[in-house]
Amino acid sequence: MFHVLVADSISSEGLTPLLEAENVKVYRKDREEDNYNPEDIDALLVRSATQVDDALLSSLSNLQVVARAGVGVDNIDITAATKRGVVVINAPDGNTISTAEHTFAMISSLVRHIPQANMNVKGAQWSRKKFIGTELFGKTLGIVGFGRIGGEIAKRAKAFQMKVVVYDPFLTDTRAEKLSVISLPLDEVMKQADIITVHTPLTKETKGLFNKENIPQLKKGVYLVNCARGGIIDEEALLHHLNTGHVAGAALDVFEVEPPTNHDLVQHEHVIVTPHLGASTKEAQYNVAFQVSKDVLAYLNGQSVNTSINLPTIPKEIYKKIQPFYQLGKTLGSILSQSAKTPIEEITATYAGVITEWETSILTKSIIAGFLRNRVDTTVNEVNAATIAKERGISYGEKHQTDSYGYSNIIQVEAQGKDVNLVVRATFIEGFGARIVHMNGFDIDFAPSGHLLYVQHTDRPGVIGQLGLIFGKHETNIATMHVGRMLQGGKAIMMLSFDQPLEKVLIDEILLIPDISSAIILEL
Numbered sequence: 001m002f003h004v005l006v007a008d009s010i011s012s013e014g015l016t017p018l019l020e021a022e023n024v025k026v027y028r029k030d031r032e033e034d035n036y037n038p039e040d041i042d043a044l045l046v047r048s049a050t051q052v053d054d055a056l057l058s059s060l061s062n063l064q065v066v067a068r069a070g071v072g073v074d075n076i077d078i079t080a081a082t083k084r085g086v087v088v089i090n091a092p093d094g095n096t097i098s099t100a101e102h103t104f105a106m107i108s109s110l111v112r113h114i115p116q117a118n119m120n121v122k123g124a125q126w127s128r129k130k131f132i133g134t135e136l137f138g139k140t141l142g143i144v145g146f147g148r149i150g151g152e153i154a155k156r157a158k159a160f161q162m163k164v165v166v167y168d169p170f171l172t173d174t175r176a177e178k179l180s181v182i183s184l185p186l187d188e189v190m191k192q193a194d195i196i197t198v199h200t201p202l203t204k205e206t207k208g209l210f211n212k213e214n215i216p217q218l219k220k221g222v223y224l225v226n227c228a229r230g231g232i233i234d235e236e237a238l239l240h241h242l243n244t245g246h247v248a249g250a251a252l253d254v255f256e257v258e259p260p261t262n263h264d265l266v267q268h269e270h271v272i273v274t275p276h277l278g279a280s281t282k283e284a285q286y287n288v289a290f291q292v293s294k295d296v297l298a299y300l301n302g303q304s305v306n307t308s309i310n311l312p313t314i315p316k317e318i319y320k321k322i323q324p325f326y327q328l329g330k331t332l333g334s335i336l337s338q339s340a341k342t343p344i345e346e347i348t349a350t351y352a353g354v355i356t357e358w359e360t361s362i363l364t365k366s367i368i369a370g371f372l373r374n375r376v377d378t379t380v381n382e383v384n385a386a387t388i389a390k391e392r393g394i395s396y397g398e399k400h401q402t403d404s405y406g407y408s409n410i411i412q413v414e415a416q417g418k419d420v421n422l423v424v425r426a427t428f429i430e431g432f433g434a435r436i437v438h439m440n441g442f443d444i445d446f447a448p449s450g451h452l453l454y455v456q457h458t459d460r461p462g463v464i465g466q467l468g469l470i471f472g473k474h475e476t477n478i479a480t481m482h483v484g485r486m487l488q489g490g491k492a493i494m495m496l497s498f499d500q501p502l503e504k505v506l507i508d509e510i511l512l513i514p515d516i517s518s519a520i521i522l523e524l
Ligand SMILES: NC(=O)C1=CN([C@@H]2O[C@H](COP(=O)(O)OP(=O)(O)OC[C@H]3O[C@@H](n4cnc5c(N)ncnc54)[C@H](O)[C@@H]3O)[C@@H](O)[C@H]2O)C=CC1
Pocket: 070, 071, 072, 092, 095, 096, 099, 144, 145, 146, 147, 148, 149, 150, 167, 168, 169, 170, 171, 199, 200, 201, 202, 205, 206, 227, 228, 229, 253, 254, 276, 277, 278, 279, 280, 377, 378
Protein backbone atom coordinates (compact mmCIF):
# COMPACT_ATOMS: atom_id res chain seq x y z
CA MET A 1 0.00 0.00 0.00
CA PHE A 2 1.28 3.47 -0.92
CA HIS A 3 0.60 6.41 1.41
CA VAL A 4 -0.06 9.80 -0.18
CA LEU A 5 -0.20 13.03 1.83
CA VAL A 6 -2.12 15.99 0.38
CA ALA A 7 -0.63 18.98 2.20
CA ASP A 8 -2.41 21.91 0.49
CA SER A 9 -5.89 22.64 -0.76
CA ILE A 10 -6.08 20.45 -3.87
CA SER A 11 -9.22 19.63 -5.90
CA SER A 12 -10.79 16.35 -4.67
CA GLU A 13 -12.24 15.72 -8.11
CA GLY A 14 -8.79 16.00 -9.63
CA LEU A 15 -7.42 13.50 -7.10
CA THR A 16 -9.69 10.74 -8.49
CA PRO A 17 -6.86 8.62 -10.00
CA LEU A 18 -5.28 8.35 -6.54
CA LEU A 19 -8.53 8.08 -4.57
CA GLU A 20 -9.73 5.22 -6.77
CA ALA A 21 -6.44 3.31 -6.85
CA GLU A 22 -6.64 0.11 -4.77
CA ASN A 23 -3.02 0.25 -3.65
CA VAL A 24 -3.11 3.90 -2.46
CA LYS A 25 -4.29 5.52 0.76
CA VAL A 26 -4.74 9.29 0.63
CA TYR A 27 -4.41 11.50 3.73
CA ARG A 28 -5.36 15.18 3.91
CA LYS A 29 -3.14 17.22 6.21
CA ASP A 30 -6.00 19.55 7.12
CA ARG A 31 -8.33 16.69 8.18
CA GLU A 32 -7.72 15.96 11.82
CA GLU A 33 -9.16 12.45 11.61
CA ASP A 34 -6.54 11.52 8.98
CA ASN A 35 -3.85 10.02 11.20
CA TYR A 36 -0.68 9.17 9.39
CA ASN A 37 2.87 8.30 10.24
CA PRO A 38 5.26 10.70 8.42
CA GLU A 39 7.69 7.84 7.90
CA ASP A 40 5.09 5.91 5.88
CA ILE A 41 4.44 8.68 3.35
CA ASP A 42 5.49 7.75 -0.20
CA ALA A 43 4.14 10.78 -2.04
CA LEU A 44 3.52 14.40 -1.05
CA LEU A 45 1.14 16.66 -3.00
CA VAL A 46 1.42 20.44 -2.59
CA ARG A 47 0.51 23.78 -4.13
CA SER A 48 2.45 26.96 -3.31
CA ALA A 49 1.64 27.15 0.41
CA THR A 50 3.81 24.30 1.71
CA GLN A 51 7.56 24.88 1.79
CA VAL A 52 9.11 21.58 0.84
CA ASP A 53 12.51 22.15 2.42
CA ASP A 54 15.19 19.76 3.55
CA ALA A 55 13.69 19.55 7.05
CA LEU A 56 10.29 18.46 5.71
CA LEU A 57 11.94 16.03 3.29
CA SER A 58 13.97 14.48 6.09
CA SER A 59 10.89 14.08 8.29
CA LEU A 60 9.22 12.12 5.48
CA SER A 61 12.00 9.58 5.42
CA ASN A 62 10.32 7.15 3.01
CA LEU A 63 9.26 9.82 0.51
CA GLN A 64 9.62 8.90 -3.16
CA VAL A 65 7.88 11.70 -4.96
CA VAL A 66 6.79 15.31 -4.42
CA ALA A 67 4.08 16.59 -6.75
CA ARG A 68 3.40 20.28 -7.27
CA ALA A 69 -0.21 20.75 -8.42
CA GLY A 70 0.78 23.80 -10.46
CA VAL A 71 3.77 25.28 -12.30
CA GLY A 72 6.20 27.12 -10.00
CA VAL A 73 8.43 24.81 -7.98
CA ASP A 74 10.24 27.59 -6.12
CA ASN A 75 8.67 26.35 -2.85
CA ILE A 76 10.41 23.00 -3.31
CA ASP A 77 14.10 22.51 -2.56
CA ILE A 78 14.86 20.60 -5.76
CA THR A 79 18.51 20.10 -4.86
CA ALA A 80 17.62 18.60 -1.51
CA ALA A 81 14.94 16.39 -3.08
CA THR A 82 17.31 15.22 -5.81
CA LYS A 83 20.03 14.47 -3.30
CA ARG A 84 17.55 12.32 -1.42
CA GLY A 85 16.48 10.57 -4.62
CA VAL A 86 12.99 12.12 -4.36
CA VAL A 87 11.41 12.77 -7.73
CA VAL A 88 9.74 16.16 -8.18
CA ILE A 89 6.92 16.48 -10.67
CA ASN A 90 4.65 19.37 -11.58
CA ALA A 91 1.68 20.17 -13.81
CA PRO A 92 3.15 22.69 -16.23
CA ASP A 93 0.18 23.53 -18.41
CA GLY A 94 -2.93 22.86 -16.34
CA ASN A 95 -3.29 26.44 -15.11
CA THR A 96 -1.86 28.39 -18.06
CA ILE A 97 -5.18 29.72 -19.36
CA SER A 98 -6.49 30.66 -15.91
CA THR A 99 -3.32 32.56 -15.06
CA ALA A 100 -3.26 34.34 -18.42
CA GLU A 101 -6.93 35.32 -18.00
CA HIS A 102 -6.30 36.56 -14.48
CA THR A 103 -3.32 38.60 -15.64
CA PHE A 104 -5.37 40.15 -18.38
CA ALA A 105 -8.14 40.94 -15.91
CA MET A 106 -5.52 42.63 -13.73
CA ILE A 107 -4.18 44.66 -16.65
CA SER A 108 -7.69 45.86 -17.60
CA SER A 109 -8.58 46.61 -13.99
CA LEU A 110 -5.33 48.50 -13.47
CA VAL A 111 -5.63 50.88 -16.38
CA ARG A 112 -9.32 51.55 -15.68
CA HIS A 113 -8.94 51.75 -11.85
CA ILE A 114 -11.79 49.26 -11.43
CA PRO A 115 -10.96 48.08 -7.87
CA GLN A 116 -10.57 51.69 -6.63
CA ALA A 117 -13.75 52.81 -8.41
CA ASN A 118 -15.62 49.81 -7.02
CA MET A 119 -14.63 50.78 -3.47
CA ASN A 120 -15.60 54.37 -4.21
CA VAL A 121 -19.16 53.55 -5.24
CA LYS A 122 -19.54 51.02 -2.41
CA GLY A 123 -18.46 53.80 -0.07
CA ALA A 124 -21.48 55.80 -1.27
CA GLN A 125 -19.37 58.13 -3.46
CA TRP A 126 -19.63 58.88 -7.18
CA SER A 127 -16.19 60.27 -8.13
CA ARG A 128 -16.30 59.98 -11.92
CA LYS A 129 -13.50 62.49 -12.53
CA LYS A 130 -11.10 60.73 -10.19
CA PHE A 131 -11.00 57.55 -12.26
CA ILE A 132 -10.02 58.61 -15.74
CA GLY A 133 -8.44 55.56 -17.33
CA THR A 134 -6.21 54.65 -20.26
CA GLU A 135 -7.18 52.62 -23.36
CA LEU A 136 -5.31 49.42 -24.12
CA PHE A 137 -5.96 49.88 -27.84
CA GLY A 138 -2.76 50.89 -29.64
CA LYS A 139 -0.62 50.65 -26.49
CA THR A 140 2.56 48.58 -26.25
CA LEU A 141 2.50 45.63 -23.90
CA GLY A 142 5.91 44.34 -22.78
CA ILE A 143 5.94 40.66 -21.80
CA VAL A 144 9.03 39.53 -19.92
CA GLY A 145 9.23 35.72 -19.93
CA PHE A 146 7.52 34.38 -22.99
CA GLY A 147 6.63 30.80 -22.09
CA ARG A 148 3.19 29.24 -21.84
CA ILE A 149 1.48 32.04 -19.89
CA GLY A 150 3.31 34.85 -21.71
CA GLY A 151 2.17 33.35 -25.02
CA GLU A 152 -1.49 33.22 -23.97
CA ILE A 153 -1.33 36.83 -22.79
CA ALA A 154 0.06 37.91 -26.16
CA LYS A 155 -2.94 36.32 -27.91
CA ARG A 156 -5.32 38.24 -25.68
CA ALA A 157 -3.40 41.49 -26.12
CA LYS A 158 -3.62 41.08 -29.88
CA ALA A 159 -7.41 40.84 -29.59
CA PHE A 160 -7.27 44.24 -27.84
CA GLN A 161 -5.16 45.52 -30.76
CA MET A 162 -2.10 46.15 -28.65
CA LYS A 163 1.46 46.02 -29.94
CA VAL A 164 3.31 43.23 -28.14
CA VAL A 165 7.07 43.35 -27.48
CA VAL A 166 8.66 40.50 -25.58
CA TYR A 167 11.91 39.60 -23.86
CA ASP A 168 12.90 36.00 -23.30
CA PRO A 169 16.48 34.82 -23.79
CA PHE A 170 15.25 31.45 -25.03
CA LEU A 171 12.61 32.62 -27.46
CA THR A 172 13.07 31.25 -30.96
CA ASP A 173 12.25 33.39 -34.01
CA THR A 174 9.71 30.77 -35.13
CA ARG A 175 7.67 31.09 -31.95
CA ALA A 176 7.88 34.90 -31.98
CA GLU A 177 6.66 34.96 -35.59
CA LYS A 178 3.91 32.41 -34.91
CA LEU A 179 2.48 34.59 -32.14
CA SER A 180 3.12 37.85 -34.05
CA VAL A 181 5.22 39.41 -31.32
CA ILE A 182 8.41 41.42 -31.55
CA SER A 183 11.30 39.88 -29.70
CA LEU A 184 13.67 42.49 -28.25
CA PRO A 185 16.46 42.80 -25.70
CA LEU A 186 15.25 43.62 -22.20
CA ASP A 187 16.38 47.25 -22.28
CA GLU A 188 14.39 47.84 -25.50
CA VAL A 189 11.26 46.27 -24.03
CA MET A 190 11.76 48.49 -21.01
CA LYS A 191 12.03 51.60 -23.17
CA GLN A 192 9.08 50.86 -25.45
CA ALA A 193 6.39 49.35 -23.22
CA ASP A 194 3.44 51.27 -21.75
CA ILE A 195 2.57 48.25 -19.62
CA ILE A 196 4.97 45.51 -18.55
CA THR A 197 3.89 42.11 -17.29
CA VAL A 198 6.38 39.53 -16.01
CA HIS A 199 6.01 35.76 -16.56
CA THR A 200 9.35 34.22 -15.71
CA PRO A 201 10.02 31.73 -12.94
CA LEU A 202 11.66 33.17 -9.82
CA THR A 203 15.36 32.37 -10.15
CA LYS A 204 18.51 34.09 -8.97
CA GLU A 205 18.57 35.84 -12.38
CA THR A 206 14.97 37.05 -12.25
CA LYS A 207 14.91 38.06 -8.58
CA GLY A 208 14.91 41.86 -8.65
CA LEU A 209 14.87 41.89 -12.47
CA PHE A 210 13.06 45.21 -12.08
CA ASN A 211 14.86 47.20 -9.43
CA LYS A 212 15.55 50.68 -8.09
CA GLU A 213 18.28 51.28 -10.69
CA ASN A 214 16.47 50.21 -13.85
CA ILE A 215 12.85 51.22 -13.15
CA PRO A 216 13.72 54.86 -14.05
CA GLN A 217 14.64 53.57 -17.54
CA LEU A 218 11.00 52.57 -18.08
CA LYS A 219 8.63 55.02 -19.73
CA LYS A 220 7.33 57.59 -17.28
CA GLY A 221 3.78 56.57 -16.38
CA VAL A 222 4.41 52.87 -17.02
CA TYR A 223 2.12 50.25 -15.48
CA LEU A 224 3.74 47.14 -13.96
CA VAL A 225 2.06 43.76 -13.49
CA ASN A 226 3.33 40.75 -11.57
CA CYS A 227 1.23 37.59 -11.63
CA ALA A 228 4.29 35.31 -11.71
CA ARG A 229 6.34 35.40 -8.49
CA GLY A 230 6.87 37.99 -5.79
CA GLY A 231 10.29 39.64 -6.01
CA ILE A 232 10.72 39.61 -9.82
CA ILE A 233 9.76 43.26 -9.45
CA ASP A 234 11.53 44.36 -6.29
CA GLU A 235 8.81 45.55 -3.90
CA GLU A 236 10.78 48.35 -2.20
CA ALA A 237 11.90 49.70 -5.59
CA LEU A 238 8.35 49.54 -6.90
CA LEU A 239 6.99 51.42 -3.90
CA HIS A 240 9.71 54.06 -4.26
CA HIS A 241 8.95 54.65 -7.93
CA LEU A 242 5.18 54.66 -7.35
CA ASN A 243 5.81 57.42 -4.84
CA THR A 244 7.99 59.40 -7.26
CA GLY A 245 5.23 59.01 -9.87
CA HIS A 246 7.52 57.32 -12.39
CA VAL A 247 5.35 54.20 -12.20
CA ALA A 248 1.66 55.05 -12.68
CA GLY A 249 0.33 51.88 -11.10
CA ALA A 250 0.94 48.24 -10.36
CA ALA A 251 -1.14 45.07 -10.28
CA LEU A 252 0.18 42.32 -8.04
CA ASP A 253 -1.08 38.79 -7.53
CA VAL A 254 2.10 37.56 -5.89
CA PHE A 255 4.40 38.92 -3.19
CA GLU A 256 7.89 38.49 -1.81
CA VAL A 257 6.26 37.18 1.39
CA GLU A 258 2.76 35.70 1.25
CA PRO A 259 0.53 36.96 2.76
CA PRO A 260 2.29 40.30 2.07
CA THR A 261 3.99 42.23 4.84
CA ASN A 262 4.80 45.34 2.81
CA HIS A 263 1.65 47.20 3.85
CA ASP A 264 2.68 50.54 2.33
CA LEU A 265 2.86 48.86 -1.06
CA VAL A 266 -0.38 46.90 -0.72
CA GLN A 267 -2.25 49.97 0.57
CA HIS A 268 -0.84 52.31 -2.09
CA GLU A 269 -3.69 54.02 -3.95
CA HIS A 270 -2.22 53.06 -7.33
CA VAL A 271 -1.68 49.42 -6.49
CA ILE A 272 -4.27 46.72 -7.01
CA VAL A 273 -3.82 43.31 -5.45
CA THR A 274 -5.20 39.78 -5.36
CA PRO A 275 -4.14 36.95 -3.01
CA HIS A 276 -2.21 34.71 -5.46
CA LEU A 277 -5.35 33.84 -7.42
CA GLY A 278 -3.82 33.26 -10.88
CA ALA A 279 -4.50 29.53 -10.85
CA SER A 280 -7.60 29.67 -8.68
CA THR A 281 -10.35 28.50 -11.02
CA LYS A 282 -12.30 25.24 -10.90
CA GLU A 283 -10.88 24.29 -14.28
CA ALA A 284 -7.23 24.95 -13.46
CA GLN A 285 -7.47 23.23 -10.10
CA TYR A 286 -9.05 20.15 -11.62
CA ASN A 287 -6.45 20.06 -14.42
CA VAL A 288 -3.38 20.37 -12.19
CA ALA A 289 -4.66 17.91 -9.57
CA PHE A 290 -5.62 15.35 -12.22
CA GLN A 291 -2.27 15.69 -14.03
CA VAL A 292 -0.14 15.20 -10.93
CA SER A 293 -2.38 12.42 -9.54
CA LYS A 294 -1.90 10.41 -12.71
CA ASP A 295 1.86 10.97 -12.65
CA VAL A 296 2.21 10.14 -8.94
CA LEU A 297 0.27 6.92 -9.43
CA ALA A 298 2.39 6.01 -12.45
CA TYR A 299 5.61 6.67 -10.58
CA LEU A 300 4.56 4.70 -7.49
CA ASN A 301 3.61 1.79 -9.74
CA GLY A 302 7.07 1.84 -11.34
CA GLN A 303 5.97 3.40 -14.61
CA SER A 304 7.45 6.46 -16.26
CA VAL A 305 6.01 9.92 -15.62
CA ASN A 306 5.17 12.74 -18.00
CA THR A 307 6.70 15.75 -16.30
CA SER A 308 9.56 15.30 -13.91
CA ILE A 309 11.66 18.28 -12.88
CA ASN A 310 14.69 16.40 -11.63
CA LEU A 311 14.64 12.99 -13.24
CA PRO A 312 14.47 11.31 -16.61
CA THR A 313 11.25 9.46 -17.14
CA ILE A 314 12.51 5.95 -16.45
CA PRO A 315 11.35 3.11 -14.15
CA LYS A 316 12.63 3.56 -10.64
CA GLU A 317 14.51 0.19 -10.40
CA ILE A 318 16.72 1.30 -13.28
CA TYR A 319 17.01 4.79 -11.84
CA LYS A 320 18.34 3.38 -8.55
CA LYS A 321 21.18 1.63 -10.40
CA ILE A 322 22.23 4.60 -12.48
CA GLN A 323 21.61 7.34 -9.91
CA PRO A 324 25.27 7.81 -8.82
CA PHE A 325 26.35 8.06 -12.45
CA TYR A 326 23.49 10.36 -13.20
CA GLN A 327 24.66 12.79 -10.48
CA LEU A 328 28.25 12.40 -11.69
CA GLY A 329 27.15 13.23 -15.24
CA LYS A 330 25.69 16.53 -14.06
CA THR A 331 28.88 17.32 -12.15
CA LEU A 332 31.05 16.59 -15.20
CA GLY A 333 28.87 18.86 -17.34
CA SER A 334 29.13 21.57 -14.72
CA ILE A 335 32.96 21.29 -14.49
CA LEU A 336 33.28 21.71 -18.24
CA SER A 337 30.81 24.55 -18.36
CA GLN A 338 32.62 26.45 -15.61
CA SER A 339 36.09 25.83 -17.01
CA ALA A 340 35.30 26.77 -20.64
CA LYS A 341 35.66 30.49 -21.13
CA THR A 342 34.73 30.44 -24.84
CA PRO A 343 31.65 28.95 -26.59
CA ILE A 344 31.34 25.18 -26.75
CA GLU A 345 29.86 23.67 -29.90
CA GLU A 346 30.11 19.93 -29.34
CA ILE A 347 29.99 17.63 -26.33
CA THR A 348 30.91 13.94 -26.55
CA ALA A 349 30.36 11.47 -23.73
CA THR A 350 32.33 8.21 -23.77
CA TYR A 351 31.37 5.34 -21.48
CA ALA A 352 33.39 2.29 -20.53
CA GLY A 353 32.98 -0.63 -18.12
CA VAL A 354 29.76 -1.80 -16.42
CA ILE A 355 27.73 1.31 -17.28
CA THR A 356 27.76 0.37 -20.95
CA GLU A 357 25.22 -2.34 -20.03
CA TRP A 358 22.63 0.32 -19.21
CA GLU A 359 20.80 2.95 -21.20
CA THR A 360 23.49 5.65 -21.23
CA SER A 361 21.51 8.22 -23.22
CA ILE A 362 19.98 9.25 -19.88
CA LEU A 363 23.46 9.87 -18.48
CA THR A 364 24.42 11.90 -21.54
CA LYS A 365 21.37 14.07 -20.99
CA SER A 366 22.38 14.57 -17.37
CA ILE A 367 25.82 15.75 -18.61
CA ILE A 368 24.17 18.20 -21.00
CA ALA A 369 21.80 19.40 -18.28
CA GLY A 370 24.77 19.93 -15.91
CA PHE A 371 26.59 21.84 -18.61
CA LEU A 372 23.64 24.08 -19.48
CA ARG A 373 22.58 24.73 -15.91
CA ASN A 374 25.41 27.22 -15.42
CA ARG A 375 24.66 28.99 -18.68
CA VAL A 376 20.90 29.38 -18.94
CA ASP A 377 18.46 30.90 -16.53
CA THR A 378 15.67 28.40 -16.58
CA THR A 379 15.20 24.97 -15.13
CA VAL A 380 17.18 22.54 -17.24
CA ASN A 381 16.57 18.86 -16.77
CA GLU A 382 16.93 15.71 -18.79
CA VAL A 383 13.55 16.31 -20.32
CA ASN A 384 14.43 19.70 -21.82
CA ALA A 385 18.26 19.51 -22.02
CA ALA A 386 18.22 18.34 -25.66
CA THR A 387 15.90 21.14 -26.78
CA ILE A 388 17.88 23.84 -25.01
CA ALA A 389 21.21 22.49 -26.32
CA LYS A 390 19.80 22.56 -29.86
CA GLU A 391 18.52 26.11 -29.42
CA ARG A 392 21.99 27.15 -28.30
CA GLY A 393 23.73 25.46 -31.24
CA ILE A 394 25.40 22.77 -29.09
CA SER A 395 25.47 19.30 -30.58
CA TYR A 396 26.18 16.22 -28.52
CA GLY A 397 26.74 12.51 -28.89
CA GLU A 398 27.92 9.44 -27.02
CA LYS A 399 30.23 6.47 -27.55
CA HIS A 400 30.95 3.20 -25.74
CA GLN A 401 34.51 1.89 -25.59
CA THR A 402 36.13 -1.23 -24.12
CA ASP A 403 39.14 0.47 -22.50
CA SER A 404 38.11 1.62 -19.04
CA TYR A 405 41.64 2.70 -18.00
CA GLY A 406 41.78 0.04 -15.30
CA TYR A 407 38.59 1.21 -13.52
CA SER A 408 35.35 -0.77 -13.32
CA ASN A 409 33.51 2.17 -14.95
CA ILE A 410 34.48 5.37 -16.68
CA ILE A 411 32.62 8.40 -17.96
CA GLN A 412 34.67 10.73 -20.11
CA VAL A 413 33.31 13.99 -21.43
CA GLU A 414 34.92 16.07 -24.12
CA ALA A 415 33.80 19.61 -24.88
CA GLN A 416 34.89 21.22 -28.12
CA GLY A 417 34.66 24.78 -29.34
CA LYS A 418 36.49 26.80 -31.96
CA ASP A 419 39.51 27.49 -29.74
CA VAL A 420 39.06 24.98 -26.99
CA ASN A 421 39.08 21.26 -26.34
CA LEU A 422 38.45 20.13 -22.77
CA VAL A 423 38.40 16.58 -21.44
CA VAL A 424 37.39 15.32 -18.04
CA ARG A 425 37.22 11.66 -17.01
CA ALA A 426 35.62 10.22 -13.87
CA THR A 427 34.74 6.99 -12.16
CA PHE A 428 32.32 6.02 -9.40
CA ILE A 429 33.64 3.71 -6.70
CA GLU A 430 30.96 1.91 -4.66
CA GLY A 431 31.13 2.95 -1.00
CA PHE A 432 33.71 5.64 -1.77
CA GLY A 433 32.01 8.00 -4.21
CA ALA A 434 32.88 9.81 -7.41
CA ARG A 435 36.47 10.68 -8.38
CA ILE A 436 37.80 12.75 -11.24
CA VAL A 437 40.76 10.77 -12.57
CA HIS A 438 41.84 12.83 -15.55
CA MET A 439 41.58 16.44 -16.67
CA ASN A 440 42.75 17.92 -19.95
CA GLY A 441 45.67 15.53 -20.46
CA PHE A 442 46.65 15.20 -16.77
CA ASP A 443 45.99 12.24 -14.52
CA ILE A 444 44.72 13.43 -11.15
CA ASP A 445 42.47 12.11 -8.36
CA PHE A 446 39.93 14.23 -6.49
CA ALA A 447 36.33 14.19 -5.24
CA PRO A 448 34.23 16.53 -7.42
CA SER A 449 32.21 18.47 -4.86
CA GLY A 450 32.17 21.73 -2.93
CA HIS A 451 34.28 24.84 -3.54
CA LEU A 452 37.21 24.02 -5.82
CA LEU A 453 40.00 25.90 -7.55
CA TYR A 454 41.46 24.49 -10.75
CA VAL A 455 44.96 25.88 -11.40
CA GLN A 456 47.14 25.40 -14.46
CA HIS A 457 50.81 26.07 -13.79
CA THR A 458 54.41 25.12 -14.57
CA ASP A 459 55.91 22.39 -12.43
CA ARG A 460 58.61 24.46 -10.76
CA PRO A 461 59.80 24.66 -7.11
CA GLY A 462 58.14 27.47 -5.18
CA VAL A 463 54.88 27.78 -7.14
CA ILE A 464 52.85 25.91 -4.55
CA GLY A 465 54.62 27.88 -1.80
CA GLN A 466 53.69 31.24 -3.34
CA LEU A 467 50.10 30.07 -3.73
CA GLY A 468 50.06 28.93 -0.10
CA LEU A 469 51.29 32.34 1.06
CA ILE A 470 48.38 34.09 -0.69
CA PHE A 471 45.82 31.80 0.95
CA GLY A 472 47.59 32.23 4.29
CA LYS A 473 47.49 36.03 3.94
CA HIS A 474 43.73 35.87 3.26
CA GLU A 475 43.23 33.39 6.12
CA THR A 476 41.76 30.90 3.70
CA ASN A 477 42.24 27.30 4.65
CA ILE A 478 43.02 24.79 1.90
CA ALA A 479 41.00 21.65 2.72
CA THR A 480 42.52 19.30 0.12
CA MET A 481 45.02 19.59 -2.70
CA HIS A 482 45.87 17.34 -5.63
CA VAL A 483 48.58 17.88 -8.21
CA GLY A 484 49.04 16.31 -11.63
CA ARG A 485 51.83 16.73 -14.17
CA MET A 486 53.04 15.07 -17.33
CA LEU A 487 56.78 15.75 -17.20
CA GLN A 488 59.05 17.12 -14.49
CA GLY A 489 59.33 20.88 -15.04
CA GLY A 490 56.51 20.85 -17.61
CA LYS A 491 52.87 21.86 -17.56
CA ALA A 492 50.96 20.82 -14.47
CA ILE A 493 47.58 21.22 -12.77
CA MET A 494 46.37 21.59 -9.20
CA MET A 495 42.93 21.01 -7.79
CA LEU A 496 42.37 22.63 -4.41
CA SER A 497 39.25 22.43 -2.28
CA PHE A 498 38.03 24.91 0.35
CA ASP A 499 35.52 25.06 3.16
CA GLN A 500 33.88 28.20 1.80
CA PRO A 501 33.47 29.99 -1.57
CA LEU A 502 36.59 31.85 -2.74
CA GLU A 503 36.75 35.64 -3.14
CA LYS A 504 37.44 36.90 -6.68
CA VAL A 505 40.23 39.19 -5.35
CA LEU A 506 42.19 36.13 -4.28
CA ILE A 507 42.12 34.78 -7.84
CA ASP A 508 43.43 38.10 -9.18
CA GLU A 509 46.38 37.82 -6.83
CA ILE A 510 47.07 34.20 -7.73
CA LEU A 511 47.19 35.09 -11.41
CA LEU A 512 50.09 37.45 -10.70
CA ILE A 513 52.32 34.44 -9.87
CA PRO A 514 54.45 34.12 -13.05
CA ASP A 515 54.24 30.32 -13.30
CA ILE A 516 50.46 30.19 -12.99
CA SER A 517 48.62 30.49 -16.31
CA SER A 518 45.02 30.12 -15.11
CA ALA A 519 42.97 29.73 -11.95
CA ILE A 520 39.30 28.82 -12.29
CA ILE A 521 36.78 28.56 -9.49
CA LEU A 522 34.53 25.50 -9.73
CA GLU A 523 31.41 25.45 -7.57
CA LEU A 524 30.04 21.90 -7.54
N1 LIG B 1 -0.02 33.64 -10.06
C1 LIG B 1 -0.19 32.35 -10.19
O1 LIG B 1 -1.07 31.77 -9.57
C2 LIG B 1 0.67 31.57 -11.11
C3 LIG B 1 1.99 31.94 -11.32
N2 LIG B 1 2.79 31.21 -12.15
C4 LIG B 1 4.16 31.66 -12.34
O2 LIG B 1 4.32 32.01 -13.70
C5 LIG B 1 5.60 31.56 -14.14
C6 LIG B 1 5.56 31.32 -15.63
O3 LIG B 1 4.72 30.21 -15.91
P1 LIG B 1 4.73 29.52 -17.35
O4 LIG B 1 4.52 30.51 -18.39
O5 LIG B 1 3.80 28.35 -17.27
O6 LIG B 1 6.23 28.99 -17.39
P2 LIG B 1 7.14 28.73 -18.67
O7 LIG B 1 8.27 27.90 -18.20
O8 LIG B 1 6.30 28.22 -19.79
O9 LIG B 1 7.68 30.18 -19.05
C7 LIG B 1 8.66 30.87 -18.35
C8 LIG B 1 9.48 31.62 -19.38
O10 LIG B 1 10.38 32.48 -18.71
C9 LIG B 1 11.58 32.51 -19.48
N3 LIG B 1 12.69 32.99 -18.69
C10 LIG B 1 13.48 32.32 -17.82
N4 LIG B 1 14.41 33.13 -17.31
C11 LIG B 1 14.22 34.34 -17.87
C12 LIG B 1 14.86 35.60 -17.73
N5 LIG B 1 15.91 35.76 -16.93
N6 LIG B 1 14.38 36.64 -18.44
C13 LIG B 1 13.33 36.48 -19.27
N7 LIG B 1 12.69 35.31 -19.46
C14 LIG B 1 13.12 34.26 -18.75
C15 LIG B 1 11.76 31.09 -19.97
O11 LIG B 1 12.58 31.02 -21.11
C16 LIG B 1 10.32 30.71 -20.28
O12 LIG B 1 10.01 30.92 -21.64
C17 LIG B 1 5.84 30.30 -13.30
O13 LIG B 1 7.22 30.08 -13.15
C18 LIG B 1 5.17 30.60 -12.00
O14 LIG B 1 6.13 31.11 -11.11
C19 LIG B 1 2.31 30.13 -12.83
C20 LIG B 1 1.02 29.73 -12.66
C21 LIG B 1 0.11 30.38 -11.76
